[in-house]
Amino acid sequence: MTLALVPLVAIVFLVLVVVLTSIRILREYERGVVFTLGRFSGVKGPGLVVLVPFVQQLVRVQLRTIVLDVPAQDVISRDNVSVKVNAVLYFRVIEPDKAVIQVEDYMAATSQLAQTTLRSVLGKHDLDDMLAERDKLNADLQEILDNQTDAWGIKVANVEIKRVDIDDSMVRAIARQAExxxxxxxxxxxxxxxxxxxxxxxxxxxxxxxxxxxxxxxYLSTLYDIAGDKNSTIVFPMPVEFLRGFLGPADHDAGTPQPGASPPGQAASAGR
Incomplete structure:
Protein backbone atom coordinates (compact mmCIF):
# COMPACT_ATOMS: atom_id res chain seq x y z
CA MET A 1 0.00 0.00 0.00
CA THR A 2 2.77 2.41 0.88
CA LEU A 3 4.74 1.54 -2.24
CA ALA A 4 1.66 2.27 -4.37
CA LEU A 5 1.46 5.85 -3.01
CA VAL A 6 5.03 6.71 -3.96
CA PRO A 7 4.34 7.26 -7.69
CA LEU A 8 1.25 9.29 -6.83
CA VAL A 9 3.24 11.55 -4.49
CA ALA A 10 5.92 11.96 -7.14
CA ILE A 11 3.35 12.94 -9.74
CA VAL A 12 1.73 15.47 -7.39
CA PHE A 13 5.11 16.94 -6.56
CA LEU A 14 6.00 17.20 -10.25
CA VAL A 15 2.69 18.93 -10.96
CA LEU A 16 3.29 21.41 -8.16
CA VAL A 17 6.78 22.17 -9.47
CA VAL A 18 5.42 22.72 -12.98
CA VAL A 19 2.65 24.99 -11.68
CA LEU A 20 5.02 27.02 -9.55
CA THR A 21 7.47 27.49 -12.43
CA SER A 22 4.73 28.51 -14.84
CA ILE A 23 2.97 31.10 -12.70
CA ARG A 24 4.34 34.58 -12.06
CA ILE A 25 2.71 37.48 -10.20
CA LEU A 26 3.90 40.92 -11.22
CA ARG A 27 3.24 44.04 -9.18
CA GLU A 28 1.81 47.23 -10.63
CA TYR A 29 5.24 48.78 -11.14
CA GLU A 30 6.72 45.62 -12.71
CA ARG A 31 6.69 44.22 -16.23
CA GLY A 32 7.86 40.85 -17.50
CA VAL A 33 9.83 40.43 -20.70
CA VAL A 34 8.96 36.95 -21.97
CA PHE A 35 11.26 34.80 -24.11
CA THR A 36 10.00 31.67 -25.85
CA LEU A 37 12.84 29.27 -26.59
CA GLY A 38 15.18 32.26 -26.40
CA ARG A 39 13.15 34.46 -28.74
CA PHE A 40 11.42 37.60 -27.55
CA SER A 41 7.67 37.01 -27.47
CA GLY A 42 6.25 40.06 -25.68
CA VAL A 43 5.94 42.10 -22.51
CA LYS A 44 3.41 40.99 -19.91
CA GLY A 45 2.05 42.29 -16.63
CA PRO A 46 1.06 43.48 -14.17
CA GLY A 47 -0.93 40.76 -12.46
CA LEU A 48 -0.94 36.99 -13.03
CA VAL A 49 1.25 35.69 -15.83
CA VAL A 50 1.19 32.04 -16.91
CA LEU A 51 4.23 30.66 -18.70
CA VAL A 52 4.84 27.46 -20.57
CA PRO A 53 7.15 25.43 -18.33
CA PHE A 54 10.69 24.88 -19.63
CA VAL A 55 9.79 26.73 -22.82
CA GLN A 56 9.27 30.33 -21.75
CA GLN A 57 11.36 32.46 -19.44
CA LEU A 58 10.46 35.80 -17.85
CA VAL A 59 12.73 38.70 -16.92
CA ARG A 60 11.35 41.20 -14.42
CA VAL A 61 11.86 44.91 -15.02
CA GLN A 62 10.85 47.74 -12.66
CA LEU A 63 9.19 50.86 -14.05
CA ARG A 64 9.65 53.02 -10.96
CA THR A 65 11.98 56.02 -10.98
CA ILE A 66 15.50 54.99 -9.99
CA VAL A 67 17.80 57.33 -8.08
CA LEU A 68 21.42 56.80 -9.12
CA ASP A 69 24.25 58.48 -7.22
CA VAL A 70 27.04 59.40 -9.63
CA PRO A 71 30.43 59.11 -7.86
CA ALA A 72 32.67 62.16 -7.55
CA GLN A 73 34.60 62.83 -10.76
CA ASP A 74 37.87 64.71 -11.21
CA VAL A 75 37.14 67.47 -13.70
CA ILE A 76 39.51 70.06 -15.17
CA SER A 77 37.54 73.15 -16.13
CA ARG A 78 38.16 75.25 -19.22
CA ASP A 79 40.19 77.74 -17.15
CA ASN A 80 42.45 74.88 -15.90
CA VAL A 81 41.00 74.51 -12.40
CA SER A 82 40.87 71.00 -10.93
CA VAL A 83 37.61 70.24 -9.12
CA LYS A 84 35.70 67.22 -7.86
CA VAL A 85 32.05 67.05 -8.93
CA ASN A 86 29.38 64.53 -8.02
CA ALA A 87 25.77 64.39 -9.13
CA VAL A 88 22.53 62.46 -8.76
CA LEU A 89 20.56 61.00 -11.67
CA TYR A 90 16.81 60.28 -11.83
CA PHE A 91 15.67 57.90 -14.58
CA ARG A 92 13.09 55.20 -15.30
CA VAL A 93 12.53 52.40 -17.76
CA ILE A 94 9.75 53.16 -20.25
CA GLU A 95 10.37 50.28 -22.69
CA PRO A 96 11.20 47.08 -20.79
CA ASP A 97 12.00 45.05 -23.92
CA LYS A 98 14.76 47.45 -25.01
CA ALA A 99 16.16 47.69 -21.46
CA VAL A 100 16.64 43.89 -21.46
CA ILE A 101 17.55 43.21 -25.09
CA GLN A 102 19.61 46.25 -26.14
CA VAL A 103 21.95 46.43 -23.13
CA GLU A 104 23.34 43.80 -20.80
CA ASP A 105 22.91 45.74 -17.53
CA TYR A 106 21.08 49.03 -17.97
CA MET A 107 21.89 50.16 -14.42
CA ALA A 108 25.66 49.82 -14.86
CA ALA A 109 25.52 51.23 -18.39
CA THR A 110 23.60 54.30 -17.26
CA SER A 111 25.97 54.88 -14.35
CA GLN A 112 29.09 54.72 -16.54
CA LEU A 113 27.51 56.95 -19.17
CA ALA A 114 26.58 59.52 -16.53
CA GLN A 115 30.16 59.62 -15.22
CA THR A 116 31.75 60.16 -18.63
CA THR A 117 29.14 62.73 -19.65
CA LEU A 118 29.64 64.64 -16.39
CA ARG A 119 33.37 64.96 -17.06
CA SER A 120 33.02 65.90 -20.72
CA VAL A 121 30.28 68.52 -20.24
CA LEU A 122 31.75 70.27 -17.19
CA GLY A 123 35.20 70.32 -18.77
CA LYS A 124 33.85 72.74 -21.39
CA HIS A 125 32.87 75.37 -18.81
CA ASP A 126 34.73 77.73 -16.49
CA LEU A 127 34.69 77.40 -12.73
CA ASP A 128 32.40 80.42 -12.42
CA ASP A 129 29.85 78.69 -14.65
CA MET A 130 29.95 75.54 -12.50
CA LEU A 131 29.24 77.60 -9.40
CA ALA A 132 26.72 80.10 -10.78
CA GLU A 133 24.93 78.35 -13.66
CA ARG A 134 24.05 74.93 -12.27
CA ASP A 135 20.54 74.98 -13.71
CA LYS A 136 21.90 75.35 -17.24
CA LEU A 137 24.49 72.61 -16.68
CA ASN A 138 21.84 70.29 -15.24
CA ALA A 139 19.66 70.85 -18.30
CA ASP A 140 22.58 70.14 -20.66
CA LEU A 141 23.46 66.93 -18.82
CA GLN A 142 19.85 65.78 -18.80
CA GLU A 143 19.44 66.38 -22.52
CA ILE A 144 22.63 64.54 -23.48
CA LEU A 145 21.94 61.52 -21.25
CA ASP A 146 18.32 61.30 -22.36
CA ASN A 147 19.33 61.22 -26.03
CA GLN A 148 21.97 58.55 -25.50
CA THR A 149 19.82 56.26 -23.31
CA ASP A 150 16.80 56.48 -25.57
CA ALA A 151 18.01 53.39 -27.49
CA TRP A 152 17.92 51.46 -24.21
CA GLY A 153 14.30 52.35 -23.47
CA ILE A 154 15.32 54.63 -20.58
CA LYS A 155 13.98 58.11 -19.86
CA VAL A 156 16.28 60.42 -17.90
CA ALA A 157 13.98 62.71 -15.91
CA ASN A 158 16.48 64.93 -14.14
CA VAL A 159 20.16 65.42 -13.36
CA GLU A 160 21.31 67.47 -10.36
CA ILE A 161 24.89 68.48 -9.56
CA LYS A 162 25.26 67.94 -5.82
CA ARG A 163 28.68 69.32 -4.92
CA VAL A 164 31.61 71.08 -6.54
CA ASP A 165 34.71 70.68 -4.34
CA ILE A 166 37.75 72.87 -5.00
CA ASP A 167 41.16 73.24 -3.35
CA ASP A 168 41.70 75.53 -0.36
CA SER A 169 44.00 77.78 -2.40
CA MET A 170 41.23 78.32 -4.94
CA VAL A 171 38.77 79.03 -2.13
CA ARG A 172 41.02 81.82 -0.86
CA ALA A 173 41.47 83.20 -4.38
CA ILE A 174 37.70 83.23 -4.93
CA ALA A 175 37.22 85.00 -1.58
CA ARG A 176 39.71 87.71 -2.59
CA GLN A 177 38.00 88.08 -5.94
CA ALA A 178 34.60 88.45 -4.26
CA GLU A 179 35.98 91.06 -1.85
CA TYR A 219 19.56 132.02 5.05
CA LEU A 220 17.02 132.20 7.89
CA SER A 221 16.68 128.43 7.89
CA THR A 222 20.45 128.11 8.24
CA LEU A 223 20.43 130.53 11.19
CA TYR A 224 17.71 128.49 12.86
CA ASP A 225 19.77 125.31 12.44
CA ILE A 226 22.86 127.00 13.92
CA ALA A 227 20.87 128.32 16.89
CA GLY A 228 19.81 124.77 17.74
CA ASP A 229 23.38 123.77 18.54
CA LYS A 230 24.88 124.32 22.01
CA ASN A 231 26.82 127.47 21.13
CA SER A 232 27.07 130.52 23.40
CA THR A 233 28.22 132.93 20.70
CA ILE A 234 27.36 132.93 17.04
CA VAL A 235 29.14 135.14 14.54
CA PHE A 236 27.66 135.28 11.08
CA PRO A 237 27.80 137.80 8.20
CA MET A 238 24.82 140.02 7.52
CA PRO A 239 24.23 140.63 3.79
CA VAL A 240 23.25 144.17 2.79
CA GLU A 241 20.45 142.87 0.61
CA PHE A 242 18.94 141.26 3.67
CA LEU A 243 19.05 144.56 5.67
CA ARG A 244 17.27 146.52 2.97
CA GLY A 245 14.09 144.69 3.78
CA PHE A 246 14.15 146.07 7.36
CA LEU A 247 15.13 149.70 6.56
CA GLY A 248 12.46 152.24 5.68
CA PRO A 249 12.51 154.26 2.46
CA ALA A 250 13.79 157.44 4.26
CA ASP A 251 16.63 155.61 5.99
CA HIS A 252 17.42 153.84 2.82
CA ASP A 253 17.75 157.08 0.82
CA ALA A 254 19.34 159.26 3.58
CA GLY A 255 22.89 158.75 2.51
CA THR A 256 22.09 158.86 -1.21
CA PRO A 257 22.60 162.32 -2.84
CA GLN A 258 19.59 163.66 -4.69
CA PRO A 259 19.91 164.64 -8.29
CA GLY A 260 20.79 168.36 -8.71
CA ALA A 261 21.74 168.90 -5.06
CA SER A 262 25.14 170.32 -4.13
CA PRO A 263 27.48 168.56 -1.80
CA PRO A 264 27.47 169.87 1.78
CA GLY A 265 30.90 171.40 1.54
CA GLN A 266 30.10 173.36 -1.58
CA ALA A 267 26.83 174.74 -0.07
CA ALA A 268 28.69 176.19 2.94
CA SER A 269 31.27 177.92 0.81
CA ALA A 270 28.58 179.45 -1.37
CA GLY A 271 26.95 181.08 1.68
CA ARG A 272 30.08 182.94 2.58
Missing part, protein backbone atom coordinates in the same frame (compact mmCIF):
# COMPACT_ATOMS: atom_id res chain seq x y z
CA UNK A 180 37.47 93.05 -4.73
CA UNK A 181 34.17 92.89 -6.57
CA UNK A 182 32.30 94.20 -3.51
CA UNK A 183 34.78 97.07 -3.14
CA UNK A 184 34.35 97.95 -6.79
CA UNK A 185 30.58 98.04 -6.46
CA UNK A 186 30.81 100.18 -3.30
CA UNK A 187 33.00 102.73 -5.05
CA UNK A 188 30.67 102.86 -8.03
CA UNK A 189 27.67 103.39 -5.76
CA UNK A 190 29.46 106.18 -3.87
CA UNK A 191 30.44 107.89 -7.12
CA UNK A 192 26.90 107.67 -8.44
CA UNK A 193 25.60 109.12 -5.17
CA UNK A 194 27.98 112.07 -5.33
CA UNK A 195 27.04 112.68 -8.95
CA UNK A 196 23.34 112.73 -8.13
CA UNK A 197 23.97 115.02 -5.13
CA UNK A 198 25.94 117.43 -7.34
CA UNK A 199 23.14 117.49 -9.89
CA UNK A 200 20.60 118.28 -7.17
CA UNK A 201 22.83 121.08 -5.78
CA UNK A 202 23.08 122.64 -9.24
CA UNK A 203 19.30 122.53 -9.57
CA UNK A 204 18.87 124.10 -6.11
CA UNK A 205 21.39 126.86 -6.86
CA UNK A 206 19.62 127.63 -10.13
CA UNK A 207 16.28 127.91 -8.33
CA UNK A 208 17.69 130.15 -5.59
CA UNK A 209 19.34 132.41 -8.17
CA UNK A 210 16.02 133.01 -9.87
CA UNK A 211 14.27 134.10 -6.63
CA UNK A 212 16.25 136.28 -4.15
CA UNK A 213 13.49 135.88 -1.55
CA UNK A 214 14.12 132.15 -1.57
CA UNK A 215 17.77 132.83 -0.78
CA UNK A 216 16.74 134.92 2.24
CA UNK A 217 14.48 132.11 3.44
CA UNK A 218 17.33 129.67 3.07
Missing amino acids: AERNRRARIINAEGEQQAAERLVEAATTLAKLPQAMQLR
Whole structure:
Protein backbone atom coordinates (compact mmCIF):
# COMPACT_ATOMS: atom_id res chain seq x y z
CA MET A 1 0.00 0.00 0.00
CA THR A 2 2.77 2.41 0.88
CA LEU A 3 4.74 1.54 -2.24
CA ALA A 4 1.66 2.27 -4.37
CA LEU A 5 1.46 5.85 -3.01
CA VAL A 6 5.03 6.71 -3.96
CA PRO A 7 4.34 7.26 -7.69
CA LEU A 8 1.25 9.29 -6.83
CA VAL A 9 3.24 11.55 -4.49
CA ALA A 10 5.92 11.96 -7.14
CA ILE A 11 3.35 12.94 -9.74
CA VAL A 12 1.73 15.47 -7.39
CA PHE A 13 5.11 16.94 -6.56
CA LEU A 14 6.00 17.20 -10.25
CA VAL A 15 2.69 18.93 -10.96
CA LEU A 16 3.29 21.41 -8.16
CA VAL A 17 6.78 22.17 -9.47
CA VAL A 18 5.42 22.72 -12.98
CA VAL A 19 2.65 24.99 -11.68
CA LEU A 20 5.02 27.02 -9.55
CA THR A 21 7.47 27.49 -12.43
CA SER A 22 4.73 28.51 -14.84
CA ILE A 23 2.97 31.10 -12.70
CA ARG A 24 4.34 34.58 -12.06
CA ILE A 25 2.71 37.48 -10.20
CA LEU A 26 3.90 40.92 -11.22
CA ARG A 27 3.24 44.04 -9.18
CA GLU A 28 1.81 47.23 -10.63
CA TYR A 29 5.24 48.78 -11.14
CA GLU A 30 6.72 45.62 -12.71
CA ARG A 31 6.69 44.22 -16.23
CA GLY A 32 7.86 40.85 -17.50
CA VAL A 33 9.83 40.43 -20.70
CA VAL A 34 8.96 36.95 -21.97
CA PHE A 35 11.26 34.80 -24.11
CA THR A 36 10.00 31.67 -25.85
CA LEU A 37 12.84 29.27 -26.59
CA GLY A 38 15.18 32.26 -26.40
CA ARG A 39 13.15 34.46 -28.74
CA PHE A 40 11.42 37.60 -27.55
CA SER A 41 7.67 37.01 -27.47
CA GLY A 42 6.25 40.06 -25.68
CA VAL A 43 5.94 42.10 -22.51
CA LYS A 44 3.41 40.99 -19.91
CA GLY A 45 2.05 42.29 -16.63
CA PRO A 46 1.06 43.48 -14.17
CA GLY A 47 -0.93 40.76 -12.46
CA LEU A 48 -0.94 36.99 -13.03
CA VAL A 49 1.25 35.69 -15.83
CA VAL A 50 1.19 32.04 -16.91
CA LEU A 51 4.23 30.66 -18.70
CA VAL A 52 4.84 27.46 -20.57
CA PRO A 53 7.15 25.43 -18.33
CA PHE A 54 10.69 24.88 -19.63
CA VAL A 55 9.79 26.73 -22.82
CA GLN A 56 9.27 30.33 -21.75
CA GLN A 57 11.36 32.46 -19.44
CA LEU A 58 10.46 35.80 -17.85
CA VAL A 59 12.73 38.70 -16.92
CA ARG A 60 11.35 41.20 -14.42
CA VAL A 61 11.86 44.91 -15.02
CA GLN A 62 10.85 47.74 -12.66
CA LEU A 63 9.19 50.86 -14.05
CA ARG A 64 9.65 53.02 -10.96
CA THR A 65 11.98 56.02 -10.98
CA ILE A 66 15.50 54.99 -9.99
CA VAL A 67 17.80 57.33 -8.08
CA LEU A 68 21.42 56.80 -9.12
CA ASP A 69 24.25 58.48 -7.22
CA VAL A 70 27.04 59.40 -9.63
CA PRO A 71 30.43 59.11 -7.86
CA ALA A 72 32.67 62.16 -7.55
CA GLN A 73 34.60 62.83 -10.76
CA ASP A 74 37.87 64.71 -11.21
CA VAL A 75 37.14 67.47 -13.70
CA ILE A 76 39.51 70.06 -15.17
CA SER A 77 37.54 73.15 -16.13
CA ARG A 78 38.16 75.25 -19.22
CA ASP A 79 40.19 77.74 -17.15
CA ASN A 80 42.45 74.88 -15.90
CA VAL A 81 41.00 74.51 -12.40
CA SER A 82 40.87 71.00 -10.93
CA VAL A 83 37.61 70.24 -9.12
CA LYS A 84 35.70 67.22 -7.86
CA VAL A 85 32.05 67.05 -8.93
CA ASN A 86 29.38 64.53 -8.02
CA ALA A 87 25.77 64.39 -9.13
CA VAL A 88 22.53 62.46 -8.76
CA LEU A 89 20.56 61.00 -11.67
CA TYR A 90 16.81 60.28 -11.83
CA PHE A 91 15.67 57.90 -14.58
CA ARG A 92 13.09 55.20 -15.30
CA VAL A 93 12.53 52.40 -17.76
CA ILE A 94 9.75 53.16 -20.25
CA GLU A 95 10.37 50.28 -22.69
CA PRO A 96 11.20 47.08 -20.79
CA ASP A 97 12.00 45.05 -23.92
CA LYS A 98 14.76 47.45 -25.01
CA ALA A 99 16.16 47.69 -21.46
CA VAL A 100 16.64 43.89 -21.46
CA ILE A 101 17.55 43.21 -25.09
CA GLN A 102 19.61 46.25 -26.14
CA VAL A 103 21.95 46.43 -23.13
CA GLU A 104 23.34 43.80 -20.80
CA ASP A 105 22.91 45.74 -17.53
CA TYR A 106 21.08 49.03 -17.97
CA MET A 107 21.89 50.16 -14.42
CA ALA A 108 25.66 49.82 -14.86
CA ALA A 109 25.52 51.23 -18.39
CA THR A 110 23.60 54.30 -17.26
CA SER A 111 25.97 54.88 -14.35
CA GLN A 112 29.09 54.72 -16.54
CA LEU A 113 27.51 56.95 -19.17
CA ALA A 114 26.58 59.52 -16.53
CA GLN A 115 30.16 59.62 -15.22
CA THR A 116 31.75 60.16 -18.63
CA THR A 117 29.14 62.73 -19.65
CA LEU A 118 29.64 64.64 -16.39
CA ARG A 119 33.37 64.96 -17.06
CA SER A 120 33.02 65.90 -20.72
CA VAL A 121 30.28 68.52 -20.24
CA LEU A 122 31.75 70.27 -17.19
CA GLY A 123 35.20 70.32 -18.77
CA LYS A 124 33.85 72.74 -21.39
CA HIS A 125 32.87 75.37 -18.81
CA ASP A 126 34.73 77.73 -16.49
CA LEU A 127 34.69 77.40 -12.73
CA ASP A 128 32.40 80.42 -12.42
CA ASP A 129 29.85 78.69 -14.65
CA MET A 130 29.95 75.54 -12.50
CA LEU A 131 29.24 77.60 -9.40
CA ALA A 132 26.72 80.10 -10.78
CA GLU A 133 24.93 78.35 -13.66
CA ARG A 134 24.05 74.93 -12.27
CA ASP A 135 20.54 74.98 -13.71
CA LYS A 136 21.90 75.35 -17.24
CA LEU A 137 24.49 72.61 -16.68
CA ASN A 138 21.84 70.29 -15.24
CA ALA A 139 19.66 70.85 -18.30
CA ASP A 140 22.58 70.14 -20.66
CA LEU A 141 23.46 66.93 -18.82
CA GLN A 142 19.85 65.78 -18.80
CA GLU A 143 19.44 66.38 -22.52
CA ILE A 144 22.63 64.54 -23.48
CA LEU A 145 21.94 61.52 -21.25
CA ASP A 146 18.32 61.30 -22.36
CA ASN A 147 19.33 61.22 -26.03
CA GLN A 148 21.97 58.55 -25.50
CA THR A 149 19.82 56.26 -23.31
CA ASP A 150 16.80 56.48 -25.57
CA ALA A 151 18.01 53.39 -27.49
CA TRP A 152 17.92 51.46 -24.21
CA GLY A 153 14.30 52.35 -23.47
CA ILE A 154 15.32 54.63 -20.58
CA LYS A 155 13.98 58.11 -19.86
CA VAL A 156 16.28 60.42 -17.90
CA ALA A 157 13.98 62.71 -15.91
CA ASN A 158 16.48 64.93 -14.14
CA VAL A 159 20.16 65.42 -13.36
CA GLU A 160 21.31 67.47 -10.36
CA ILE A 161 24.89 68.48 -9.56
CA LYS A 162 25.26 67.94 -5.82
CA ARG A 163 28.68 69.32 -4.92
CA VAL A 164 31.61 71.08 -6.54
CA ASP A 165 34.71 70.68 -4.34
CA ILE A 166 37.75 72.87 -5.00
CA ASP A 167 41.16 73.24 -3.35
CA ASP A 168 41.70 75.53 -0.36
CA SER A 169 44.00 77.78 -2.40
CA MET A 170 41.23 78.32 -4.94
CA VAL A 171 38.77 79.03 -2.13
CA ARG A 172 41.02 81.82 -0.86
CA ALA A 173 41.47 83.20 -4.38
CA ILE A 174 37.70 83.23 -4.93
CA ALA A 175 37.22 85.00 -1.58
CA ARG A 176 39.71 87.71 -2.59
CA GLN A 177 38.00 88.08 -5.94
CA ALA A 178 34.60 88.45 -4.26
CA GLU A 179 35.98 91.06 -1.85
CA ALA A 180 37.47 93.05 -4.73
CA GLU A 181 34.17 92.89 -6.57
CA ARG A 182 32.30 94.20 -3.51
CA ASN A 183 34.78 97.07 -3.14
CA ARG A 184 34.35 97.95 -6.79
CA ARG A 185 30.58 98.04 -6.46
CA ALA A 186 30.81 100.18 -3.30
CA ARG A 187 33.00 102.73 -5.05
CA ILE A 188 30.67 102.86 -8.03
CA ILE A 189 27.67 103.39 -5.76
CA ASN A 190 29.46 106.18 -3.87
CA ALA A 191 30.44 107.89 -7.12
CA GLU A 192 26.90 107.67 -8.44
CA GLY A 193 25.60 109.12 -5.17
CA GLU A 194 27.98 112.07 -5.33
CA GLN A 195 27.04 112.68 -8.95
CA GLN A 196 23.34 112.73 -8.13
CA ALA A 197 23.97 115.02 -5.13
CA ALA A 198 25.94 117.43 -7.34
CA GLU A 199 23.14 117.49 -9.89
CA ARG A 200 20.60 118.28 -7.17
CA LEU A 201 22.83 121.08 -5.78
CA VAL A 202 23.08 122.64 -9.24
CA GLU A 203 19.30 122.53 -9.57
CA ALA A 204 18.87 124.10 -6.11
CA ALA A 205 21.39 126.86 -6.86
CA THR A 206 19.62 127.63 -10.13
CA THR A 207 16.28 127.91 -8.33
CA LEU A 208 17.69 130.15 -5.59
CA ALA A 209 19.34 132.41 -8.17
CA LYS A 210 16.02 133.01 -9.87
CA LEU A 211 14.27 134.10 -6.63
CA PRO A 212 16.25 136.28 -4.15
CA GLN A 213 13.49 135.88 -1.55
CA ALA A 214 14.12 132.15 -1.57
CA MET A 215 17.77 132.83 -0.78
CA GLN A 216 16.74 134.92 2.24
CA LEU A 217 14.48 132.11 3.44
CA ARG A 218 17.33 129.67 3.07
CA TYR A 219 19.56 132.02 5.05
CA LEU A 220 17.02 132.20 7.89
CA SER A 221 16.68 128.43 7.89
CA THR A 222 20.45 128.11 8.24
CA LEU A 223 20.43 130.53 11.19
CA TYR A 224 17.71 128.49 12.86
CA ASP A 225 19.77 125.31 12.44
CA ILE A 226 22.86 127.00 13.92
CA ALA A 227 20.87 128.32 16.89
CA GLY A 228 19.81 124.77 17.74
CA ASP A 229 23.38 123.77 18.54
CA LYS A 230 24.88 124.32 22.01
CA ASN A 231 26.82 127.47 21.13
CA SER A 232 27.07 130.52 23.40
CA THR A 233 28.22 132.93 20.70
CA ILE A 234 27.36 132.93 17.04
CA VAL A 235 29.14 135.14 14.54
CA PHE A 236 27.66 135.28 11.08
CA PRO A 237 27.80 137.80 8.20
CA MET A 238 24.82 140.02 7.52
CA PRO A 239 24.23 140.63 3.79
CA VAL A 240 23.25 144.17 2.79
CA GLU A 241 20.45 142.87 0.61
CA PHE A 242 18.94 141.26 3.67
CA LEU A 243 19.05 144.56 5.67
CA ARG A 244 17.27 146.52 2.97
CA GLY A 245 14.09 144.69 3.78
CA PHE A 246 14.15 146.07 7.36
CA LEU A 247 15.13 149.70 6.56
CA GLY A 248 12.46 152.24 5.68
CA PRO A 249 12.51 154.26 2.46
CA ALA A 250 13.79 157.44 4.26
CA ASP A 251 16.63 155.61 5.99
CA HIS A 252 17.42 153.84 2.82
CA ASP A 253 17.75 157.08 0.82
CA ALA A 254 19.34 159.26 3.58
CA GLY A 255 22.89 158.75 2.51
CA THR A 256 22.09 158.86 -1.21
CA PRO A 257 22.60 162.32 -2.84
CA GLN A 258 19.59 163.66 -4.69
CA PRO A 259 19.91 164.64 -8.29
CA GLY A 260 20.79 168.36 -8.71
CA ALA A 261 21.74 168.90 -5.06
CA SER A 262 25.14 170.32 -4.13
CA PRO A 263 27.48 168.56 -1.80
CA PRO A 264 27.47 169.87 1.78
CA GLY A 265 30.90 171.40 1.54
CA GLN A 266 30.10 173.36 -1.58
CA ALA A 267 26.83 174.74 -0.07
CA ALA A 268 28.69 176.19 2.94
CA SER A 269 31.27 177.92 0.81
CA ALA A 270 28.58 179.45 -1.37
CA GLY A 271 26.95 181.08 1.68
CA ARG A 272 30.08 182.94 2.58
